[in-house]
Amino acid sequence: MSGSIFTRNRSVPIFIAALTLLALVVTILSEGYGTGALSVSFTKVLGMTLCLCLAALAMDLVWGYCGILSLGHFAFFGLGGYMIGMWLMTARTEAVVRANLGSAVIPPTEAEISTATALQIFSVVGAQDWPWMWAASGSLILSLLLVVLVPGALALVFGWLAFRSRVTGVYLSILTQAMTLALSLYLFQNDTGLRGNNGLSGLQNIPGLETVGQARISIWFFWASALALGLAYIAAAWMVSGKFGNIIRGIRDDEQRVRFLGYRVEGYKLFVFTLTGVLCGIAGALYYPQAGIINPDEIAPIASIYLAVWVAIGGRGRLYGAVIGAAVVSLLSTYFTGGRAPNIDFGFYEIDWVDWWPVLLGLGFVLVTLFAPKGLGGLVDYIVRKDRA
Amino acid sequence: MNTLLEVQGISVSFDGFRAINNLSFVIAEREMRAVIGPNGAGKTTFMDIVTGKTRPDAGTVRWGEVGTSLLSMSEAQIAQAGIGRKFQRPTVFEDQSVWDNLRLSLKKPRGPVAALMDRVTEADRDRIAVIAEEIGLSDALERMAGILSHGQKQWLEIGMLLAQDPKLLLVDEPAAGMTTEERTHTTALLKRLAENHAVVVVEHDMEFVRRLDCRVTVLHEGSVLAEGTLDHVMADQRVIDVYLGR
Numbered sequence: 001m002s003g004s005i006f007t008r009n010r011s012v013p014i015f016i017a018a019l020t021l022l023a024l025v026v027t028i029l030s031e032g033y034g035t036g037a038l039s040v041s042f043t044k045v046l047g048m049t050l051c052l053c054l055a056a057l058a059m060d061l062v063w064g065y066c067g068i069l070s071l072g073h074f075a076f077f078g079l080g081g082y083m084i085g086m087w088l089m090t091a092r093t094e095a096v097v098r099a100n101l102g103s104a105v106i107p108p109t110e111a112e113i114s115t116a117t118a119l120q121i122f123s124v125v126g127a128q129d130w131p132w133m134w135a136a137s138g139s140l141i142l143s144l145l146l147v148v149l150v151p152g153a154l155a156l157v158f159g160w161l162a163f164r165s166r167v168t169g170v171y172l173s174i175l176t177q178a179m180t181l182a183l184s185l186y187l188f189q190n191d192t193g194l195r196g197n198n199g200l201s202g203l204q205n206i207p208g209l210e211t212v213g214q215a216r217i218s219i220w221f222f223w224a225s226a227l228a229l230g231l232a233y234i235a236a237a238w239m240v241s242g243k244f245g246n247i248i249r250g251i252r253d254d255e256q257r258v259r260f261l262g263y264r265v266e267g268y269k270l271f272v273f274t275l276t277g278v279l280c281g282i283a284g285a286l287y288y289p290q291a292g293i294i295n296p297d298e299i300a301p302i303a304s305i306y307l308a309v310w311v312a313i314g315g316r317g318r319l320y321g322a323v324i325g326a327a328v329v330s331l332l333s334t335y336f337t338g339g340r341a342p343n344i345d346f347g348f349y350e351i352d353w354v355d356w357w358p359v360l361l362g363l364g365f366v367l368v369t370l371f372a373p374k375g376l377g378g379l380v381d382y383i384v385r386k387d388r389a
Numbered sequence: 390m391n392t393l394l395e396v397q398g399i400s401v402s403f404d405g406f407r408a409i410n411n412l413s414f415v416i417a418e419r420e421m422r423a424v425i426g427p428n429g430a431g432k433t434t435f436m437d438i439v440t441g442k443t444r445p446d447a448g449t450v451r452w453g454e455v456g457t458s459l460l461s462m463s464e465a466q467i468a469q470a471g472i473g474r475k476f477q478r479p480t481v482f483e484d485q486s487v488w489d490n491l492r493l494s495l496k497k498p499r500g501p502v503a504a505l506m507d508r509v510t511e512a513d514r515d516r517i518a519v520i521a522e523e524i525g526l527s528d529a530l531e532r533m534a535g536i537l538s539h540g541q542k543q544w545l546e547i548g549m550l551l552a553q554d555p556k557l558l559l560v561d562e563p564a565a566g567m568t569t570e571e572r573t574h575t576t577a578l579l580k581r582l583a584e585n586h587a588v589v590v591v592e593h594d595m596e597f598v599r600r601l602d603c604r605v606t607v608l609h610e611g612s613v614l615a616e617g618t619l620d621h622v623m624a625d626q627r628v629i630d631v632y633l634g635r
Binding site for chain 1 (some may be wrong): 412440442463464465468469473475476480482483484485489492493494498499501504505507549554603
């Protein structure tokens, strides 16, 4: 029980090595810095996949280790995206407006630029004034703070209310579904101030980097996503390898026993719930500039259920299982629903994979449950042990 | 001896059923007490009330020399104040090693940040070794708690109580499902514990209670029916009628 986290948890050095290797290979093959074998859009898909892995890692902490089956963590992911999205959209639109008005004979005032920017952003929902929630959108630093603070605050308040009333199990899962549904419906409204169902768009255009080009920006975001995932993995492995990990696993297995040992179970749950909410927020803030667009559909209840499915398929309570599950399932999903998989024509019926993907996912879920009850991560354990024997 | 726990006139009902009816109970420091009674006499509910799991409808529960009321405290606060509880069914963390089970029970700060920063000190190591010796699991420290035998799980749970260093141990049916040999071991263990702690043992088995050789409280329909030595209560006609005579 001594030494650094690299020696205590064997998966940490392997995971970091694999992630570094992946980053190297992607860089060498990228359009921005290498041979160009990987398209910009696929580089973005890979970067986005790493962000989803980060969210799955958080889900494993809260569900796999602490036993809280939250079906609302994607709400935090989306909020992180919205927080950075407001800055990206404001700064980008303002630059465009400035360029357009700059050619006028009389130079525009700052107030005029602000008004014109607001009109540009909000005319799509029939508004022209800045909503209050865009107050921090002029500052990158404030927006980055909000990426952490807003998902964190929502998780803290929601968790505090739920855990102090001792809501557990399926009731808590339903509450979290209600939370993400309510948030999504709220954002769908035009007068909420986040452009309703249009969402925020053009997020791939990073202000100040107009001349760099998407080829390089996509690699930068890939690196940032890999770095975030790597750091979060080390932090998560450190958290669960010590006494804290023993306690939250105890809460998962027998909450009452932990309570009678003198631990305030509610405090621990709130801690893990909030921390993982923040992690999801950070993941979302890295994801949406790569996706380019965010709208309220992203945080529909089904998104959070997918998050749980990834972790279940990957295998709970082993960290790398969640990462493997999220990577495999989301990449397959991109393959089958992105029009890449060729349709199969039987003459009398044509299998269109876009429609058949949910069936395939369901089938895969059943197969994993039947033949690999510990998930894909459990298979990895099995292979590693076989090699050693 | 000083009074450690004083329960006075507590009552509690569930959906109209009176589980505890005007029950009073006093235990002193370092006293061993056996609580017996037929099924439904309120033994487990009594423990639930003392440990904060159930709130009584009436009555007071006072703790320690100062007589702090336990009724406004949470389960965790009561446990921290020094009341440890062993459940009827052995409840240990089966997914974790014996060593980890004992480690997370050790009396140390209970907050999340303290747990994150916790380092195993030399003192912790010694303490775990002493407890493991006491409960006869020195050779099983690295083993997963889930693969221990039933008796060993019961001892591990008692060991976890010891690690908490409580003043009062509430022990629910420690000998249930044990072999004769395991029972002998458990009796010796509980008697040793009673040298430094107050111990309340809830038990069905009369033979086991006789071996504990301590004061006995008989519960019936949620209140105390008789109290005294085992021979004294066994001679009581009411006790014979409701419990022993069957």
